[in-house]
Amino acid sequence: MVDTIKALATNPESSTVIKGRRNKHFKLIETTYRSNIVSDYTEKIEELDKNFKYSSNSNCYWSEPEHSLLYGTPIYEAASPSQKIALNHLHWFTKYNYTAETETETVAFNQITSSVFRTIGGYDTVCQELDLETQQEYSHIHAFRKMGLMTAMALIGKKPLQNLQKSHSYKSSLGNNSWVTSQYYALRFLAKNMLKSKRQYYSQYLSQLEEKEKFVVTTPTKGILGRGISTSWQGFFTFNWGVGSPFLACQYYAARMMGNILLKGMEYPLVKYFRKLEKQGEFIPVPTAVSYYHHLDEAYHTTMSKVLSKDMYKDFPKPTAYEKFIANMSIYMVQQASFGGLSGVFPHRYLKDDRFLMTFIYELLQSPLFGMSRREALHWMNQCFCYEHEGFHLAIENHQRLLSDFRRFFNDLGYLWSVNREMRLMALGGDINQALQNNIKTFKQFSRLAVC
Ligand SMILES: [Fe+2]
Numbered sequence: 235m236v237d238t239i240k241a242l243a244t245n246p247e248s249s250t251v252i253k254g255r256r257n258k259h260f261k262l263i264e265t266t267y268r269s270n271i272v273s274d275y276t277e278k279i280e281e282l283d284k285n286f287k288y289s290s291n292s293n294c295y296w297s298e299p300e301h302s303l304l305y306g307t308p309i310y311e312a313a314s315p316s317q318k319i320a321l322n323h324l325h326w327f328t329k330y331n332y333t334a335e336t337e338t339e340t341v342a343f344n345q346i347t348s349s350v351f352r353t354i355g356g357y358d359t360v361c362q363e364l365d366l367e368t369q370q371e372y373s374h375i376h377a378f379r380k381m382g383l384m385t386a387m388a389l390i391g392k393k394p395l396q397n398l399q400k401s402h403s404y405k406s407s408l409g410n411n412s413w414v415t416s417q418y419y420a421l422r423f424l425a426k427n428m429l430k431s432k433r434q435y436y437s438q439y440l441s442q443l444e445e446k447e448k449f450v451v452t453t454p455t456k457g458i459l460g461r462g463i464s465t466s467w468q469g470f471f472t473f474n475w476g477v478g479s480p481f482l483a484c485q486y487y488a489a490r491m492m493g494n495i496l497l498k499g500m501e502y503p504l505v506k507y508f509r510k511l512e513k514q515g516e517f518i519p520v521p522t523a524v525s526y527y528h529h530l531d532e533a534y535h536t537t538m539s540k541v542l543s544k545d546m547y548k549d550f551p552k553p554t555a556y557e558k559f560i561a562n563m564s565i566y567m568v569q570q571a572s573f574g575g576l577s578g579v580f581p582h583r584y585l586k587d588d589r590f591l592m593t594f595i596y597e598l599l600q601s602p603l604f605g606m607s608r609r610e611a612l613h614w615m616n617q618c619f620c621y622e623h624e625g626f627h628l629a630i631e632n633h634q635r636l637l638s639d640f641r642r643f644f645n646d647l648g649y650l651w652s653v654n655r656e657m658r659l660m661a662l663g664g665d666i667n668q669a670l671q672n673n674i675k676t677f678k679q680f681s682r683l684a685v686c
């Protein structure tokens with residue numbers, strides 16, 4: 235509570251204005267927590283997960299056809315009706331496989347930051363809500379992984395999955411690579427010194443992790459914070475969010491909000507599909523229902539990300555130049571690592587098509603689902619990755635929509651650099667010609683290795 239009181243005393247705004255603002259967001263947090271406790275969406279997901287059988291859901295679409303892997307590509311145009319349904323199911327699998335990665339990150343960061351709020355004191359409901367969210371994420375992750383794997387195994391078998399797993403598996407170079415380890419220690423030393431005055435709120439959870447793991451990279455994933463960001467920087471951000479700065483603990487939720495907005499954009503069409511089937515009295519596939527209830531659970535999480543990152547941070551003293559720098563670097567790096575490109579084959583992927591993705595498609599085309607030879611697979615991949623088609627235009631539409639959602643959210647966060655407020659790095663990645671140039675180069679290297 236100390237910082238809150240200090241903020242009230244040193245803030246030039248009148249104390250009535252500050253108290254009014256605090257009451258407003260405390261009320262919203264309380265309502266969110268109460269509604270979340272009485273809701274039964276997680277229980278519904280657990281039940282659906284428990285009884286899921288792919289064979290009982292295999293003959294129908296789980297979402298509108300444009301939410302299918304390879305949609306708009308020449309392969310999709312040539313695919314049979316049953317292959318098209320399979321690509322629709324594989325889209326659910328790949329998207330929720332990635333969602334499970336980002337929610338694994340959430341589990342770690344919820345606990346780290348909640349521990350800071352607990353030490354500050356006076357934020358009990360925030361901590362209870364974050365603990366509840368963590369428990370819900372465990373159930374979500376279980377459902378996504380189990381149902382997704384059952385689906386993918388039934389459709390394409392083990393081999394493409396093993397490679398996908400490899401691209402998602404995490405091997406920390408900390409402790410193994412001396413350059414990365416010394417970079418981590420240098421960054422940690424910097425954070426520790428720059429935030430010396432905040433150490434009284436040091437996250438207990440973080441300190442236990444440090445004792446156990448030696449390093450604080452707690453994100454063994456490739457979610458939005460883990461993907462494309464070096465392990466020393468991941469550890470650095472983790473340390474900053476948990477080291478005791480109330481501003482930075484709140485600011486983590488601006489980064490989490492990027493995941494919330496991304497998920498909402500991908501999931502809302504599934505909610506509409508669920509409602510359409512329900513209205514027409516048609517069979518609702520289990521994965522569609524899981525998406526629907528997940529969307530409802532996540533609405534509470536999104537509210538929390540918003541209120542912590544946009545309102546609650548104002549309870550504390552204004553950020554120092556160092557804290558502003560960390561906040562900006564985190565958003566800048568997430569922009570670059572997770573939203574810096576465009577995919578021609580995944581309608582909701584905001585990254586350049588890379589070798590991992592090409593390997594997955596290559597093996598998918600040779601799996602029993604398509605049964606192609608190596609040569610045929612390479613021929614079709616060339617058509618899909620290196621030539622303009624409807625898939626790229628759909629990707630641009632999704633990219634533009636997500637970009638404006640991000641801009642709407644970040645627009646009034648005064649401490650952000652304009653490159654972050656305007657999502658300039660992401661905007662640069664939304665270019666079909668650039669995506670094609672990248673794909674031509676990557677595919678050339680990929681096909682050279684594939685024929686060896
Ligand atoms: Fe979730």
Ligand SMILES: [Fe+2]
Pocket residue numbers: 337340367371532535
């Ligand atoms: Fe969530």
